[in-house]
Amino acid sequence: MISLNGLRKRYGDRTVIDELSLDVRPGAVTGFLGPNGAGKSTTMRLILGLDRPTAGTALIGGLPYHRIRNPLRTVGALLDARALHPGRSGRAHLTALARSNGIPLRRVTEVLETVGLGKAARGRAGALSLGMSQRLGIAAALLGDPEVLMFDEPVNGLDPDGVRWVRDLMRSLADEGRTVFVSSHLMSEMQLTADHLVVIGRGRLIADAPLAEIIARGSLTAVVVRTPHADDLAVRLGAAGLRWERPGENELVVTGATVEHVGDLAHEAGIRLHELRPREASLEQAYQELTADSVEYGARRERV
Numbered sequence: 538m539i540s541l542n543g544l545r546k547r548y549g550d551r552t553v554i555d556e557l558s559l560d561v562r563p564g565a566v567t568g569f570l571g572p573n574g575a576g577k578s579t580t581m582r583l584i585l586g587l588d589r590p591t592a593g594t595a596l597i598g599g600l601p602y603h604r605i606r607n608p609l610r611t612v613g614a615l616l617d618a619r620a621l622h623p624g625r626s627g628r629a630h631l632t633a634l635a636r637s638n639g640i641p642l643r644r645v646t647e648v649l650e651t652v653g654l655g656k657a658a659r660g661r662a663g664a665l666s667l668g669m670s671q672r673l674g675i676a677a678a679l680l681g682d683p684e685v686l687m688f689d690e691p692v693n694g695l696d697p698d699g700v701r702w703v704r705d706l707m708r709s710l711a712d713e714g715r716t717v718f719v720s721s722h723l724m725s726e727m728q729l730t731a732d733h734l735v736v737i738g739r740g741r742l743i744a745d746a747p748l749a750e751i752i753a754r755g756s757l758t759a760v761v762v763r764t765p766h767a768d769d770l771a772v773r774l775g776a777a778g779l780r781w782e783r784p785g786e787n788e789l790v791v792t793g794a795t796v797e798h799v800g801d802l803a804h805e806a807g808i809r810l811h812e813l814r815p816r817e818a819s820l821e822q823a824y825q826e827l828t829a830d831s832v833e834y835g836a837r838r839e840r841v
């Protein structure tokens with residue numbers, strides 16, 4: 538488990554991480570989202586002891602990174618896939634890592650197979666494509682068979698097969714009971730991969746909740762009803778304190794309710810329905826609503 542407690546980081550007079558407290562739990566893929574400059578990479582660097590917090594703590598399994606005895610066996614991370622010695626081969630890079638961390642050398646072959654690099658790992662790391670470098674970085678993260686894994690934008694540069702492969706890998710690592718903490722800008726991908734989401738904006742926590750709950754909170758999540766008695770149903774919905782819109786003569790779109798709730802209300806009033814279905818918002822839509830006030834860079838966007 539990763540635990541952040543009152544984590545703060547200041548660069549000069551600028552606070553980039555502000556009172557961040559949360560737990561990233563084992564057995565799940567936790568997506569880490571936030572607009573550009575929100576502080577995701579900084580948070581990961583603080584967890585990995587690559588930077589010192591101004592205040593608060595970032596612990597892995599109850600310890601700060603520098604107190605972990607076998608760091609690579611406890612936590613594996615991919616932060617910057619290009620941070621490699623370009624003249625060395627991928628295999629040599631992993632071998633050096635394994636040697637300096639007391640990891641058996643057979644793990645090098647194992648993880649290269651896992652990430653599908655094989656022969657490409659014999660060539661210079663500097664000649665690898667971005668996608669291959671990502672795979673090599675993931676191999677390095679897996680080398681010590683750690684319980685905690687952190688990936689900063691792991692699908693960056695991967696082709697669709699690679700993206701799917703990363704998704705399946707994250708899933709299986711979480712299913713093995715590991716803690717998987719992964720940042721991404723690809724909302725559609727996160728919607729398919731993550732169980733839980735942590736969203737930050739300008740260094741502050743915006744949301745820490747299951748993916749399904751974050752999507753359900755979005756205002757575009759609704760129940761669509763078609764009925765020849767829309768007037769009657771609208772009265773019933775209003776009396777039950779529900780908000781609705783009426784895009785068509787026979788259609789109502791109800792927010793803040795489940796299909797069961799709306800179906801039961803109609804049934805109790807003897808109102809015939811021709812259609813009753815949930816309309817699920819995308820994570821992209823829910824995310825845009827959540828972060829609308831925290832976007833620092835880029836064009837201002839309309840609230841959805």
Ligand SMILES: Nc1ncnc2c1ncn2[C@@H]1O[C@H](COP(=O)(O)OP(=O)(O)OP(=O)(O)O)[C@@H](O)[C@H]1O
Pocket residue numbers: 548553571572573574575576577578579580
């Ligand atoms: N070493 C540093 N010195 C000064 N400011 C820094 C430093 N590192 C990061 N920052 C600032 O901290 C803020 C958070 O940056 P960070 O890279 O953590 O954001 P991010 O959420 O990972 O962004 P992105 O999605 O663009 O990768 C940014 O405003 C950045 O300019």
